[in-house]
Amino acid sequence: MISTSLQTLRETMAFPPTWIPASPQWGNFVEAMNAGPFLTYFKNSVVVTGSILILQFLVMIPAAYAFAKYKFPGKTVLFGMILLAFMIPGQVTFIPVYLMMAEWGLVKTLLPQVIPFVSNAFGIFLLRQYFMQIPEEIIEAARLDNASEFNIMRKIMIPMSGPALATIALFSFVSHWNDYFWPLVMTDSAEVRPLTLGIAMLRETEGISNWHIIMAGNVMLVVPILLVYLFCSKHIVKAFVYSGIK
Numbered sequence: 001m002i003s004t005s006l007q008t009l010r011e012t013m014a015f016p017p018t019w020i021p022a023s024p025q026w027g028n029f030v031e032a033m034n035a036g037p038f039l040t041y042f043k044n045s046v047v048v049t050g051s052i053l054i055l056q057f058l059v060m061i062p063a064a065y066a067f068a069k070y071k072f073p074g075k076t077v078l079f080g081m082i083l084l085a086f087m088i089p090g091q092v093t094f095i096p097v098y099l100m101m102a103e104w105g106l107v108k109t110l111l112p113q114v115i116p117f118v119s120n121a122f123g124i125f126l127l128r129q130y131f132m133q134i135p136e137e138i139i140e141a142a143r144l145d146n147a148s149e150f151n152i153m154r155k156i157m158i159p160m161s162g163p164a165l166a167t168i169a170l171f172s173f174v175s176h177w178n179d180y181f182w183p184l185v186m187t188d189s190a191e192v193r194p195l196t197l198g199i200a201m202l203r204e205t206e207g208i209s210n211w212h213i214i215m216a217g218n219v220m221l222v223v224p225i226l227l228v229y230l231f232c233s234k235h236i237v238k239a240f241v242y243s244g245i246k
């Protein structure tokens with residue numbers, strides 16, 4: 001992909017393929033950006049993905065803490081329902097969700113790309129497993145010092161769960177940054193479309209044979225994912241080792 005993004009159109013059509021461009025065409029990236037409102041697409045992807053991550057953590061951390069450290073009626077049933085939601089693919093529910101968003105008048109905004117993903121069932125499951133490994137004695141000692149439940153989560157649970165939170169953030173970021181199906185269903189204008197749909201439209205704008213421009217767009221789509229992965233990768237193994245996934 002990177003090699004093709006730096007080639008000329010003639011090199012992309014050559015056989016056998018040319019792996020190293022004779023003269024890197026950095027202008028392909030400029031041409032890809034000028035093919036559409038790419039800054040708008042990029043801004044929409046950042047806003048949607050960032051909003052989903054923030055809202056998911058606001059919902060996920062208290063929920064995982066309650067399931068890991070509290071006893072209340074119906075706890076097993078509720079957690080089972082969360083696991084069941086984790087197994088249902090989004091394609092099964094997109095029609096009723098779309099009709100609901102249309103009834104609320106939100107289809108032409110960014111909100112339909114955010115609201116359905118506020119709850120992260122996989123994140124609640126993984127973070128609960130991690131919270132269960134934290135000794136009760138630490139939490140009881142904090143309660144004896146009159147620490148509120150909010151402060152226990154903020155000052156004890158969250159700092160001690162850094163690897164799990166980084167792993168969940170990485171998985172969620174990659175999933176929603178690369179999402180194509182849901183934005184395609186929920187948007188009808190360039191003003192609210194994310195970068196994935198913008199890259200797909202390069203084929204319509206530039207023609208199917210201009211693969212050097214299309215690949216330049218794909219490189220710009222992938223770079224943020226690589227940066228987030230490099231930042232979070234060292235925490236992933238720790239998260240699964242300490243959580244035990246049991």
